[in-house]
Amino acid sequence: xxxxxxxxxxxxxxxxxxxxxxxxxxxxxxxxxxxxxxxxxxxxxxxxxxxxxxxxxxxxxxxxxxxxxxxxxxxxxxxxxxxxxxxxxxxxxxxxxxxxxxxxxxxxxxxxxxxxxxxxxxxxxxxxxxxxxxxxxxxxxxxxxxxxxxxxxxxxxxxxxxxxxxxxxxxxxxxxxxxxxxxxxxxxxxxxxxxxxxxxxxxxxxxxxxxxxxxxxxxxxxxxxxxxxxxxxxxxxxxxxxxxxxxxxxxxxxxxxxxxxxxxxxxxxxxxxxxxxxxxxxxxxx
Amino acid sequence: xxxxxxxxxxxxxxxxxxxxxxxxxxxxxxxxxxxxxxxxxxxxxxxxxxxxxxxxxxxxxxxxxxxxxxxxxxxxxxxxxxxxxxxxxxxxxxxxxxxxxxxxxxxxxxxxxxxxxxxxxxxxxxxxxxxxxxxxxxxxxxxxxxxxxxxxxxxxxxxxxxxxxxxxxxxxxxxxxxxxxxxxxxxxxxxxxxxxxxxxxxxxxxxxxxxxxxxxxxxxxxxxxxxxxxxxxxxxxxxxxxxxxxxxx
Numbered sequence: 001x002x003x004x005x006x007x008x009x010x011x012x013x014x015x016x017x018x019x020x021x022x023x024x025x026x027x028x029x030x031x032x033x034x035x036x037x038x039x040x041x042x043x044x045x046x047x048x049x050x051x052x053x054x055x056x057x058x059x060x061x062x063x064x065x066x067x068x069x070x071x072x073x074x075x076x077x078x079x080x081x082x083x084x085x086x087x088x089x090x091x092x093x094x095x096x097x098x099x100x101x102x103x104x105x106x107x108x109x110x111x112x113x114x115x116x117x118x119x120x121x122x123x124x125x126x127x128x129x130x131x132x133x134x135x136x137x138x139x140x141x142x143x144x145x146x147x148x149x150x151x152x153x154x155x156x157x158x159x160x161x162x163x164x165x166x167x168x169x170x171x172x173x174x175x176x177x178x179x180x181x182x183x184x185x186x187x188x189x190x191x192x193x194x195x196x197x198x199x200x201x202x203x204x205x206x207x208x209x210x211x212x213x214x215x216x217x218x219x220x221x222x223x224x225x226x227x228x229x230x231x232x233x234x235x236x237x238x239x240x241x242x243x244x245x246x247x248x249x250x251x252x253x254x255x256x257x258x259x260x261x262x263x264x265x266x267x268x269x270x271x272x273x274x275x276x277x278x279x280x281x282x283x284x285x286x
Numbered sequence: 287x288x289x290x291x292x293x294x295x296x297x298x299x300x301x302x303x304x305x306x307x308x309x310x311x312x313x314x315x316x317x318x319x320x321x322x323x324x325x326x327x328x329x330x331x332x333x334x335x336x337x338x339x340x341x342x343x344x345x346x347x348x349x350x351x352x353x354x355x356x357x358x359x360x361x362x363x364x365x366x367x368x369x370x371x372x373x374x375x376x377x378x379x380x381x382x383x384x385x386x387x388x389x390x391x392x393x394x395x396x397x398x399x400x401x402x403x404x405x406x407x408x409x410x411x412x413x414x415x416x417x418x419x420x421x422x423x424x425x426x427x428x429x430x431x432x433x434x435x436x437x438x439x440x441x442x443x444x445x446x447x448x449x450x451x452x453x454x455x456x457x458x459x460x461x462x463x464x465x466x467x468x469x470x471x472x473x474x475x476x477x478x479x480x481x482x483x484x485x486x487x488x489x490x491x492x493x494x495x496x497x498x499x500x501x502x503x504x505x506x507x508x509x510x511x512x513x514x515x516x517x518x519x520x521x522x523x524x525x526x527x528x529x530x531x532x533x534x535x
Contacts, residue, residue: 009399017315025323030343
């Protein structure tokens with residue numbers, strides 16, 4: 001018979017023992033290991049998820065901070081741009097003010113230079129005018145003119161004021177010394193010296209001498225010798241010199257007095273402005 | 287030549303005897319138990335693990351999945367029984383490559399013992415899952431007249447289990463022996479390889495059939511959600527019809 005019942009029972013028992021053995025030695029440990037691994041993987045996944053969440057949160061925070069930083073940077077940039085614009089405006093205003101001051105200074109300097117130049121031109125013009133006038137008068141000087149001049153001189157003598165007469169008289173009473181012009185040398189010699197461009201004629205000399213005596217002789221005895229001399233520098237005119245006192249009439253004197261008046265006019269016209277200009281320039285340099 | 291390893295008796299004392307079937311079975315038990323002990327001595331729960339652990343994990347997980355796929359709700363409860371059936375038959379077949387070895391599954395006594403184990407395990411699991419009354423009632427389904435056929439079915443399928451495994455294993459061994467006598471060189475090797483494949487297939491068939499039988503016995507214990515949801519369908523139809531009925535009123 002193919003079936004041995006003892007073997008059947010023995011094999012059934014063997015199989016049940018094997019089931020128990022494998023359950024104890026194989027299935028339980030392996031299943032426990034699988035469970036442990038699953039738990040571990042689940043824990044790791046949970047941990048990874050937690051870390052991912054945390055990383056996401058941190059990323060969010062970082063993103064937020066980054067956005068805030070961008071905003072702050074934009075704000076700072078805007079402020080810097082505003083400040084730069086304000087500074088630029090301030091610098092431009094300062095540069096404009098400096099430029100205006102420089103321009104004003106330059107204009108003042110130019111004005112001053114213009115005034116100086118005008119003054120110099122005026123002086124030069126005056127000098128030229130006077131030189132031309134002197135030359136013209138010198139060219140025109142002749143005996144006829146000399147006669148007219150003698151007449152004018154005599155008129156002048158006659159029209160002397162009281163103070164002038166007193167001064168003339170006191171000069172005559174002093175030790176008689178007159179300036180003598182001989183061969184270009186001037187030296188003090190006694191007497192009254194009458195000087196003219198040309199040699200006066202005898203009639204003219206006696207006319208002048210008589211007029212002098214007439215003016216001075218009324219109060220004092222006229223014993224002072226009267227000398228006549230020619231002086232081409234006078235251009236045209238006559239002068240009386242005694243003891244340092246000089247009484248003259250000639251064109252050169254007119255010209256000199258005119259020149260002196262023009263000088264005064266120029267001084268009064270230019271002096272205050274030029275002085276203030278010089279003062280302001282000195283302050284600028286300081 | 288012995289038709290069955292039962293015939294090779296090493297020791298006998300009356301009814302008691304020690305034949306090749308029992309001896310080889312002990313050998314297989316020893317190898318399986320010792321191998322399991324060696325492998326599970328240092329189990330790793332990390333991703334790095336030994337080859338033996340890996341192999342056993344693959345086998346156990348595959349068995350687990352099969353049990354689950356058949357429809358058993360708690361595969362762990364049946365894993366020891368079904369897994370041991372598979373491993374025992376598979377290892378018994380695998381060792382046929384060792385000369386002089388006769389697989390215990392080539393004995394009708396062994397296959398009958400295994401089939402008897404299944405025969406008793408099925409009602410035990412069924413009663414444990416759904417209670418004695420519900421289990422016994424299952425023999426009256428779909429109608430009471432089916433009771434004798436169901437009982438016959440229980441016995442016939444147990445017989446079929448035993449004979450199928452025995453026939454396959456015994457035939458493989460017999461054919462190999464016959465071919466060794468006729469063409470001793472190439473064909474025995476090819477048929478030995480074929481026998482290995484047959485053994486593995488039979489191990490799979492035996493264990494999966496045992497699982498199916500257990501699943502059939504415990505089927506009524508499955509939750510409603512796992513069945514075709516006839517009642518919920520009826521409820522939905524009722525809900526859909528209700529407004530229409532109200533409109534008619």
